[in-house]
Each structure stands twice: as structure tokens, then as C-alpha cells.
Amino acid sequence: EVELVQSGPEVKKPGEALRISCEASGYSFSRYWIGWVRQMPGKGLEWMGSIYPYDSDVRYSPSFQGHITISADKSSSTAYLHWSTLEASDTAMYFCARHVYCNDGVCHTTDNWGQGTLVTVSS
């Protein structure tokens, strides 16, 4: 059974750094793209970027490029989302999700999602 388990909620101050995680199990982690999706309070889903753990190929949404870093550790089957400098506007729920039926970074769909990590940034 495919499972994505995310790290717990975080409360941070503006300007602080943060890394949240997503541990995968039940499938070959290296061979599937895994992405991050933001959902701000009361709002819709926004794709942030995805990584192919096999070769660490990363694709970012232009809206998030430069503000986040996505990485993966094949040895622990874990994907990460990192901010070096948080802003209050980063307050949101963040989901990791597995993409399937992919070819050269273009994927058909996203079939499994983590439970979400709530990040609150407030002074």
C-alpha cells in the first residue's frame, strides 16, 4: 500500500528557515515524481514543484521558484520542502503527492497524497 507520511505542524517566525518532510512507503520511491502542493487558508490547490528522486531532477512552478527548495533522500525514501526565509504569506497547509504515468517530467495525474503539514508563520 502506497503511503506518504508528512512531518508535523510547524509554528515559525518570519525570517526563519524551515524544512518539512514526506516519507514514502509501499512503492519504489526513486522511480516516481513526487511533488508539493500549497493550500492557503480557505483557498485552492497550488502546485509548487516536483522532484524525480532517481536523478534529483526538479521542476518548480514559476510562482515558487527561488523561494523554496525541493530535495529528496533516496536512502530514507523521503522528500523535503525547504524555505531559507519564511514570510507570513507562507502560512498554509502543504501536501506532498505522488505523480504517476510520467514521461520526461510530464505526468498524467497525482494518485496518492500525504496528510498535509500545517505551517504557521507569525511574529
Next chain:
Amino acid sequence: QSVLTQPPSVSAAPGQRVTISCSGISYTIGNDFVSWYQQFPGTAPTLLIYDTYKRPSGIPDRFSGSRSGTSATLRITGLQTGDGADYYCGIWDAGRGAVFGGGTKLTVL
């Protein structure tokens, strides 16, 4: 603002049928990668439909998908009170990556 447009809300009574549209899709040959997701408050989305009309195992056939021109449609028949949720369409664009619609809140009256 999403590039995929969905109605903010739809409603219908139990047992009835409802459709949710998703417009603004730029199809290319061989690209029918429209997905639909269901999300209950406080939980992660779940995949309902992929490749425009395919259902993952475990999704009842009350849920179906279709497309016409630059729009896709999610149809739910035999509405149940438990279907009340937010529904999102999504595509994968070679230039922009994954793109989601703004979401539609379904109320089962």
C-alpha cells in the same frame, strides 16, 4: 488566479445528478490528462478521475468524467450527502507543470 475556471459552487438534492465544469484547458494531441480530485475540509485531496474519464480502483461509477473542446466535466449521479466536498480539476502542462482549477464547493441539499 487559476488558469482553469470552475464554478465556485454547485448544489443539488440527494439522489440527483450534478455536473462541475472546468474550462480553459489547452489540449494537445495525445494529452488528455485531466484529473478530478475530491477534498473534504481538513483532509488531503483524493483522486476521483484521471485521463479525463478513468476511475482509480475503489471509486464508484457514480463519478464520471468527460471533455468537450477546451472544457472538462465531472458528473456525479445518485448524489449522497457524503458527496458534499470541494472538487478540483487539474491538468499537467508541459510548460507550466501541474495546474489546478480554483475548486468547486458541492452542497448536497
